[in-house]
Amino acid sequence: MAQFVGRFDLHSAPLTIVGAEGSPYSRKLRGILRYRRIPHHWVTRGSPESHGLPKPKVELLPQLLLAGADGRVEARVDSTPLIRELEARYEGRCVVPTDPVIAYLDALLEDYADEWLTKAMFHYRWAYPTDIAKAAAILPRWFKTNAPEADSRAAGEVFAKRQIDRLWVVGSNPTTGPVIEESYERLLTLLDAHLTTSRFVMGSRPGAADFALYGQLTQLVGFDPTSSAVALAAAPRVVAWVDLVDDLSGVEPAEDGWLSRAEVPATLRALFTEIGRVYVPFLLGNAEALANGSERVECTIAERPWVQRPFPYQGKCLTWLREGREGLSVGDRAAVDALLEGSGCEALFG
Numbered sequence: 001m002a003q004f005v006g007r008f009d010l011h012s013a014p015l016t017i018v019g020a021e022g023s024p025y026s027r028k029l030r031g032i033l034r035y036r037r038i039p040h041h042w043v044t045r046g047s048p049e050s051h052g053l054p055k056p057k058v059e060l061l062p063q064l065l066l067a068g069a070d071g072r073v074e075a076r077v078d079s080t081p082l083i084r085e086l087e088a089r090y091e092g093r094c095v096v097p098t099d100p101v102i103a104y105l106d107a108l109l110e111d112y113a114d115e116w117l118t119k120a121m122f123h124y125r126w127a128y129p130t131d132i133a134k135a136a137a138i139l140p141r142w143f144k145t146n147a148p149e150a151d152s153r154a155a156g157e158v159f160a161k162r163q164i165d166r167l168w169v170v171g172s173n174p175t176t177g178p179v180i181e182e183s184y185e186r187l188l189t190l191l192d193a194h195l196t197t198s199r200f201v202m203g204s205r206p207g208a209a210d211f212a213l214y215g216q217l218t219q220l221v222g223f224d225p226t227s228s229a230v231a232l233a234a235a236p237r238v239v240a241w242v243d244l245v246d247d248l249s250g251v252e253p254a255e256d257g258w259l260s261r262a263e264v265p266a267t268l269r270a271l272f273t274e275i276g277r278v279y280v281p282f283l284l285g286n287a288e289a290l291a292n293g294s295e296r297v298e299c300t301i302a303e304r305p306w307v308q309r310p311f312p313y314q315g316k317c318l319t320w321l322r323e324g325r326e327g328l329s330v331g332d333r334a335a336v337d338a339l340l341e342g343s344g345c346e347a348l349f350g
């Protein structure tokens with residue numbers, strides 16, 4: 001049953017993804033479609049090709065146009081469940097590790113990148129004049145390169161104002177700025193060390209966590225001037241790695257290329273210690289604020305005060321992480337607990 005929008009039959013392959021170059025989650029999902037060699041149309045939001053396409057319930061990027069149970073193509077959002085949907089719909093070159101224990105570590109690291117590292121991405125883009133100027137100049141032009149100059153300039157100012165007003169939502173403010181920046185610098189050093197031991201974070205083949213880190217880093221080390229300069233000075237290896245993950249369609253992954261639970265390197269455990277130091281106390285502080293209906297999340301992160309507005313979506317992230325662990329077999333759960341012991345991540349599970 002065809003479902004045409006313009007000359008697109010949404011039912012026939014290739015898949016349609018609506019995203020933006022400046023959207024870290026869009027880059028994450030596109031990176032996976034390329035690696036998995038899933039044929040797709042990349043449609044930039046706001047471009048002429050995006051007109052008339054089905055709209056999602058919540059206007060987020062990226063959007064994947066997928067046939068629903070009733071056969072009609074609908075726009076779906078949220079990269080994490082969409083990745084699992086693609087694992088179910090497409091054979092081979094999967095990005096979710098086969099061992100449930102390694103898959104859980106991959107999911108926790110993916111969530112850290114999606115929900116904590118994104119704070120650095122947002123902070124560095126909208127906290128400093130140099131970065132604001134570049135984002136305001138380029139982001140609107142990514143949506144429409146042939147727009148009249150005045151329109152692009154005006155759109156840039158409007159977009160910058162909207163995003164700067166949203167800084168509080170993601171938690172970038174004078175109190176949290178130094179915490180975010182120090183955490184970003186530690187992440188660069190830790191990732192640099194880990195990528196010295198293996199080609200990808202999850203082994204010799206990339207997992208969902210690789211693409212989640214890559215997604216945020218496409219902006220942090222590849223676009224925004226201040227954070228890119230920090231990365232080039234501290235971890236040129238990571239800068240180079242991000243460029244390569246942009247298109248892994250030519251990589252031939254070994255079936256057994258995943259990390260094994262018996263050989264989780266110290267460099268990966270160190271990444272979980274960073275997650276335990278910054279993301280876990282935030283998730284718990286956020287959950288407490290949501291539970292109390294309070295306007296502010298107030299907690300201590302990396303021995304520093306942290307304050308921001310509560311974020312409902314990240315309340316769900318904590319629940320999903322707990323349910324993910326609960327869903328493991330007794331043996332696998334014990335193995336995950338043993339691997340996370342002493343990292344601080346165990347605090348997630350009470």
Ligand SMILES: N[C@@H](CCC(=O)N[C@@H](CS)C(=O)NCC(=O)O)C(=O)O
Nearest residue numbers: 023024025059060061062078079080
């Ligand atoms: N959890 C979602 C997050 C998606 C998200 O927040 N996307 C941003 C762009 S990177 C967005 O759409 N922000 C609102 C906007 O730009 O209108 C995912 O993983 O896909």
